[in-house]
Amino acid sequence: MIGIFDSGVGGMTVARAIERLCPGYPLLYFGDLAHTPYGSKSPETIVEYSRRNTEFLLNHGAEVIVIACNSASATAADALRSQYRTPIIDVITPATSRAVAVSKNRRIGIIGTRATVRSNIYEERIREINSRCEVLSQACPLLVPLIEEGWLNKRETKMILRRYLYSLRLAQIDTLVLGCTHYPLLSNLIQPRIGKRVQLIDSSVEVALHLKSFLDSRPDLQEKIGHQPAKNRFFVSDSTAPVRQLANRIFGRNIHLKKAHA
Amino acid sequence: MIGIFDSGVGGMTVARAIERLCPGYPLLYFGDLAHTPYGSKSPETIVEYSRRNTEFLLNHGAEVIVIACNSASATAADALRSQYRTPIIDVITPATSRAVAVSKNRRIGIIGTRATVRSNIYEERIREINSRCEVLSQACPLLVPLIEEGWLNKRETKMILRRYLYSLRLAQIDTLVLGCTHYPLLSNLIQPRIGKRVQLIDSSVEVALHLKSFLDSRPDLQEKIGHQPAKNRFFVSDSTAPVRQLANRIFGRNIHLKKAHA
Numbered sequence: 042m043i044g045i046f047d048s049g050v051g052g053m054t055v056a057r058a059i060e061r062l063c064p065g066y067p068l069l070y071f072g073d074l075a076h077t078p079y080g081s082k083s084p085e086t087i088v089e090y091s092r093r094n095t096e097f098l099l100n101h102g103a104e105v106i107v108i109a110c111n112s113a114s115a116t117a118a119d120a121l122r123s124q125y126r127t128p129i130i131d132v133i134t135p136a137t138s139r140a141v142a143v144s145k146n147r148r149i150g151i152i153g154t155r156a157t158v159r160s161n162i163y164e165e166r167i168r169e170i171n172s173r174c175e176v177l178s179q180a181c182p183l184l185v186p187l188i189e190e191g192w193l194n195k196r197e198t199k200m201i202l203r204r205y206l207y208s209l210r211l212a213q214i215d216t217l218v219l220g221c222t223h224y225p226l227l228s229n230l231i232q233p234r235i236g237k238r239v240q241l242i243d244s245s246v247e248v249a250l251h252l253k254s255f256l257d258s259r260p261d262l263q264e265k266i267g268h269q270p271a272k273n274r275f276f277v278s279d280s281t282a283p284v285r286q287l288a289n290r291i292f293g294r295n296i297h298l299k300k301a302h303a
Numbered sequence: 304m305i306g307i308f309d310s311g312v313g314g315m316t317v318a319r320a321i322e323r324l325c326p327g328y329p330l331l332y333f334g335d336l337a338h339t340p341y342g343s344k345s346p347e348t349i350v351e352y353s354r355r356n357t358e359f360l361l362n363h364g365a366e367v368i369v370i371a372c373n374s375a376s377a378t379a380a381d382a383l384r385s386q387y388r389t390p391i392i393d394v395i396t397p398a399t400s401r402a403v404a405v406s407k408n409r410r411i412g413i414i415g416t417r418a419t420v421r422s423n424i425y426e427e428r429i430r431e432i433n434s435r436c437e438v439l440s441q442a443c444p445l446l447v448p449l450i451e452e453g454w455l456n457k458r459e460t461k462m463i464l465r466r467y468l469y470s471l472r473l474a475q476i477d478t479l480v481l482g483c484t485h486y487p488l489l490s491n492l493i494q495p496r497i498g499k500r501v502q503l504i505d506s507s508v509e510v511a512l513h514l515k516s517f518l519d520s521r522p523d524l525q526e527k528i529g530h531q532p533a534k535n536r537f538f539v540s541d542s543t544a545p546v547r548q549l550a551n552r553i554f555g556r557n558i559h560l561k562k563a564h565a
Contacts, residue, residue, distance in 0.1 A: 074344070075348050076337065081543065082337065086541045182448070182452055183449065186444070186445055186448040196462070197463050197466070200458070200459050200462070201459050278348075279344050279345050279348045281343065281344065281345050281417075283343070
């Protein structure tokens with residue numbers, strides 16, 4: 042199975058993209074809603090939660106782990122890779138490669154949670170690929186609560202976005218990485234406010250494309266995972282009505298969320 | 304010691320009020336920041352976390368427990384009282400008594416998190432005291448994130464407040480209970496938007512007054528707690544820079560937060 046974990050339901054945009062782009066592989070999702078959000082918590086706490094989520098997925102038969110949460114990818118991916126032998130794919134690396142590939146003026150913007158921006162990981166990764174790129178980051182801590190409230194088209198959301206994007210717009214970036222799995226739900230508000238010439242990079246789509254080429258290169262793993270009519274399973278450590286609504290909205294169909302502790 | 308727990312640092316407005324109004328009693332605070340916020344989580348999860356916090360306080364010598372979190376008071380107070388013999392004071396009862404006492408037109412508004420409003424507990428308590436009161440509730444899930452970001456005077460915060468308060472204003476309430484320990488930090492924005500004739504009830508102050516009269520009536524407990532120059536201790540299950548800043552802002556001095564697991 043392809044194991045996917047996130048701090049909540051935002052990572053379902055990743056699961057949805059994997060379902061579309063890697064059809065036929067069974068997915069196993071764990072959303073750690075009992076501890077959500079990760080983005081405002083300390084690095085040690087994020088690593089601890091990420092370990093528990095990984096154990097849960099491995100115990101339920103995952104053969105590859107996708108960290109569908111930018112805060113956990115930024116903070117815990119290295120710790121997990123040094124502890125487990127299972128391949129671990131983070132949501133950051135594919136988006137950075139794409140951003141460097143598409144940027145023409147080498148001015149790349151990043152938006153994400155506080156934890157993601159504080160980790161500086163996007164800047165490091167981008168400059169590892171091309172040290173001449175300039176990276177401008179902006180933490181947007183209110184976007185996740187606004188999205189989880191379903192305020193996807195409210196005036197206040199637009200104003201808060203304009204405020205967050207202001208300095209990136211001034212800096213004349215030509216590429217903007219949506220460094221949080223919730224943000225694709227706001228793409229249509231972000232695009233006009235950052236400028237229509239700026240290319241938006243959706244980290245959910247990029248990680249799904251990356252997973253696809255990774256699996257294409259590993260027939261041994263493909264066989265283990267079992268390419269078959271997929272039976273996807275979704276587990277969450279807590280469940281409320283707004284969360285179930287958001288999950289259904291992301292998938293465009295009814296998703297059954299089963300409660301479990303990591 | 305007086306044990307106080309909250310899902311985060313909001314409950315420090317309660318600790319601060321107790322420090323002012325019940326001087327000399329040593330305080331023991333536990334802020335469950337590793338699991339914050341409670342307001343958007345399910346009832347079962349809130350009860351489970353509240354049990355762990357209570358055990359932590361009892362194991363560290365608390366002789367009375369104050370639940371300084373509206374979501375936990377609404378959801379877990381009964382479960383805790385049936386499990387423990389230590390007196391447990393919730394943050395809701397004192398505010399409801401005060402609201403009924405000061406309201407003249409018997410139209411009382413409540414603002415709080417989703418969990419608090421969903422529990423319906425303010426309405427039930429108020430109508431137990433006076434069944435002729437009309438209670439109007441409004442969930443304000445974005446206020447805690449805005450306060451924790453320090454957006455205490457931003458235009459977006461004012462607009463969101465106006466939106467949340469709109470129906471309460473139309474309903475011509477004369478009393479508004481701030482049913483979340485974070486909200487007193489927004490009092491000066493709430494008052495002009497709900498109308499200057501509306502009386503705001505600060506649940507932090509009310510619970511401190513209630514605790515004072517409870518202790519005055521229980522000399523045995525006073526002796527156990529030890530009325531002495533206070534050495535207050537503050538524990539948190541996670542700690543980040545914005546949280547430490549908010550704690551210092553609430554107390555108006557530097558507060559040392561010690562990390563511990565409940």
